[in-house]
Amino acid sequence: MSAQIIAIDAMGGDFGPRSIVQASIACLSATPSLHLTLVGQSSLLEDLVSGFSAADRARLQILGAAEVIGMDERPSQALRGKPDSSMRVALELVRDGKAQACVSAGNTGALMALSRAVLKTLPGIDRPAMVAAIPTRTGYCQLLDLGANVDCTAEQLYQFAVMGSVAAQALGVQRPRVALLNVGTEDIKGNQQVRLAANLLQGARGLNYVGFIEGDGLYRGAADVVVCDGFVGNILLKSSEGLATMVAQRIEQTFRRGLLSRLAGAVAMPLLKRVQADLAPARHNGASFLGLQGIVVKSHGAAGVEGFQSAIQRALIEIQENLPGRLHGRLEDLLK
Amino acid sequence: MSAQIIAIDAMGGDFGPRSIVQASIACLSATPSLHLTLVGQSSLLEDLVSGFSAADRARLQILGAAEVIGMDERPSQALRGKPDSSMRVALELVRDGKAQACVSAGNTGALMALSRAVLKTLPGIDRPAMVAAIPTRTGYCQLLDLGANVDCTAEQLYQFAVMGSVAAQALGVQRPRVALLNVGTEDIKGNQQVRLAANLLQGARGLNYVGFIEGDGLYRGAADVVVCDGFVGNILLKSSEGLATMVAQRIEQTFRRGLLSRLAGAVAMPLLKRVQADLAPARHNGASFLGLQGIVVKSHGAAGVEGFQSAIQRALIEIQENLPGRLHGRLEDLLK
Known part of the structure; x- marks a missing residue:
């Protein structure tokens, strides 16, 4: 099986980056073909990651993004006001083909608005x-x-x-x-x-x-x-x-x-x-956004380490099954 | 405390008249001021009641009604097709001041339609x-x-x-x-x-x-x-x-x-x-219809004897608290 690369918005969720880093490391050791790009405040993430062995973080990359979208921020503000948010940068990795999926535990409304703006919907789909x-x-x-x-x-x-x-x-x-x-x-x-x-x-x-x-x-x-x-x-x-x-x-x-x-x-x-x-269910399983030109999985804001791991797992399955491609084919067949 | 009279649609519900009669008898012995009128097929109800002592059924009356509204019947059919249904006759007792409340475990849609038609809504209320x-x-x-x-x-x-x-x-x-x-x-x-x-x-x-x-x-x-x-x-x-x-x-x-x-x-x-x-909750407590010129309590169709007793209890409280009168006063005050 070829490698999977998933972009992780490391700044979202109620529990913060520490749990997200922990969940990421756990998923990497469980799945040898997985690569993760943690997006967020570099120094903070470097710090959190430094606690793990070199082997543990061999397939882990950190990408800096200066801004963080608050859990209560309005989607419109997240969309227009923060060009360098961890959420947006993670989605842009998917848009640019540098990652095959994005996982975030952040603000749901903002994630939906940014996903639509950055990735666009599949033809025939009004809203994801x-x-x-x-x-x-x-x-x-x-x-x-x-x-x-x-x-x-x-x-x-x-x-x-x-x-x-x-x-x-x-x-x-x-x-x-x-x-x-x-x-x-x-x-x-x-x-x-x-x-x-x-x-x-x-x-x-x-x-x-x-x-x-x-x-x-x-x-x-x-x-x-x-x-x-x-x-x-x-x-x-x-x-x-x-x-x-x-x-x-x-x-x-x-x-x-x-x-x-x-x-x-x-x-x-x-x-x-x-x-x-x-x-x-909601705490333990990720929720997928369907109808986008790319894979986005939302982890529950109050999910702990295990919950975030499940969200990464769901993203992995969707990559392996090429869900957006399948959806595109089915929609062309049915809706046109 | 003065007497309370409640009309019971004895034919509705998934468990049939036997449970309803049993619940009625239990309520009568618990509340000495309570009188019940069982509405439904007379011979059947007489038969069921005859198993209880004369003391048990001293405050129990039976009123004949030839028709029964099925649990899956359309409300429009119940409304127009069956002038002598147990449900309608029980509601008419409330309308005519012969009972202060009606309790039924029957078809919800039919009960709502008949309640509106027979009892009418309070001034200012579009729908109960x-x-x-x-x-x-x-x-x-x-x-x-x-x-x-x-x-x-x-x-x-x-x-x-x-x-x-x-x-x-x-x-x-x-x-x-x-x-x-x-x-x-x-x-x-x-x-x-x-x-x-x-x-x-x-x-x-x-x-x-x-x-x-x-x-x-x-x-x-x-x-x-x-x-x-x-x-x-x-x-x-x-x-x-x-x-x-x-x-x-x-x-x-x-x-x-x-x-x-x-x-x-x-x-x-x-x-x-x-x-x-x-x-x-739904099985154990009655649901009230609010906004009618009279008290109607719906017992869950799948409620057993205890569930139906709770529904009668709720009707009793609403009589004692004069709920329709209170609602009328409050609505006049607020909505007008």
């Missing part, structure tokens, strides 16, 4: 979508859009369905079942955009469209790709995160009350921690 | 909303709309906020914190309806509006009333149900693998079951 793997009873489903597009036309939902299907195939699902998220499964249910999108999808060649799906159906594993607008997707994702956290806390509290509960907890908690880890 | 109590880290929040209105204008979201606040007060919250569900907490986030609704709410007298809330903030307990359109609310509710079910199943599976896990499970499962029960 954000997709992530959500755990279900039977495996995973690809949920999109996760917040990049709060209002979506039926045509956009249709595009998301096509892109999600190609992404699921690249991730190993043979004939992905594609569903539209709705408030019921009957034809008459939902708003106009969803019903119109259903009409478009019913007529799409080569797409395994299985109809409407409800919120509980998603977690039952009734589809491999679930499509919704970014408003709904973002709220589903974040409320699921919130609920999972609440459940975990209640369980811990339950095992702290009284001696018997403590004893039960001592045995049960390690098992429950494993369940818990499986259930924090 | 569906609200239910959702468990949070710190207690409960009232979430609305849960699916009665898939598309909402800013004005409707504003009305929901006002109604949710009055409902939370009636349920004992002193100065309910009201929030709008959104994809971020900054002013610029969200779609047009949500941003316009925020403007309206910022100017509302006597309303404790606390701004935007995200999906995880809801479960953190950051608000007492959370407002969204019915599309988003329905998907949030059902995906939460789905996730909670999935978590419960994974935990059970974990405790079935190997001897040690089984032992741990034997001690831990009773504790975990309690956590689980707390987390099935």
Whole structure:
């Protein structure tokens, strides 16, 4: 297998460059064909990297970028005000063919705006979508859009369905079942955009469209790709995160009350921690931007070292599977 | 305290009249001032009731209604095709002052359509909303709309906020914190309806509006009333149900693998079951229709005996607190 080069925006995220450097080193030792370019404040990054052995950082490069985009900065400001931000410079490496993917844990809105400006969308795509793997009873489903597009036309939902299907195939699902998220499964249910999108999808060649799906159906594993607008997707994702956290806390509290509960907890908690880890999808898996002329993976801002490693892994798979090329081919076939 | 009379649509729900009769009897023995009128197929109901003692059914009446509305029937059909349905007859008892509330576990869309047609909305309210109590880290929040209105204008979201606040007060919250569900907490986030609704709410007298809330903030307990359109609310509710079910199943599976896990499970499962029960909000609490000239509580279709009892309890509280009267007063004050 040939080498993969990934550009890392080393300055984004809530945990800062230290975790990102650590995750990068871990990925390099796991994948001998991987090369990483860390983009950010040179002296800081040199410092962080110097703690590792020469062998560990043999395939690691540092590229200086003076500016950092804040987590709360407006996308418009990030777009116009900071020509030398670590995020922009990392994306430019992808645009210029010096890297095959960009991974960032930074400001999502800024990353989307800069990705569109620097990389451009694929022909036939109005706006890129954000997709992530959500755990279900039977495996995973690809949920999109996760917040990049709060209002979506039926045509956009249709595009998301096509892109999600190609992404699921690249991730190993043979004939992905594609569903539209709705408030019921009957034809008459939902708003106009969803019903119109259903009409478009019913007529799409080569797409395994299985109809409407409800919120509980998603977690039952009734589809491999679930499509919704970014408003709904973002709220589903974040409320699921919130609920999972609440459940975990209640369980811990339950095992702290009284001696018997403590004893039960001592045995049960390690098992429950494993369940818990499986259930924090957004923290543990990267979210991809689909529909760009290049690979961009967003790691959760609150992701730790492992979360950032997963994001790099997702970028690696997308490089190996040539996801943008596949998407381009499929879109030409379907949308034109 | 004076007597309360509640009309029960005894034919709706996935579990049928038997569970409903059982729940009704249980509520009657718990609340001496309560009277119930079971509406449905007389012979069937007489039969079910005959199994209980004369004392148990002293405050129980049966009212015949020949037709039943199916769980998958279209609301328009329920509205026009079935003049003698148990659901309609129960609502008519409220309209005619023969009952102070109606409780049904039947078809949600049909119940909403019939409620509007039979009871009418309060002055100033375009469409009623569906609200239910959702468990949070710190207690409960009232979430609305849960699916009665898939598309909402800013004005409707504003009305929901006002109604949710009055409902939370009636349920004992002193100065309910009201929030709008959104994809971020900054002013610029969200779609047009949500941003316009925020403007309206910022100017509302006597309303404790606390701004935007995200999906995880809801479960953190950051608000007492959370407002969204019915599309988003329905998907949030059902995906939460789905996730909670999935978590419960994974935990059970974990405790079935190997001897040690089984032992741990034997001690831990009773504790975990309690956590689980707390987390099935929709199944365990009734959802109220707000904005009608009368009280209507919808029990979850898949609710068992306990779920239906909770729905009757919610109706009881709303009668005691005179919720429609309070809503009317507040709306006259605010919206006019």
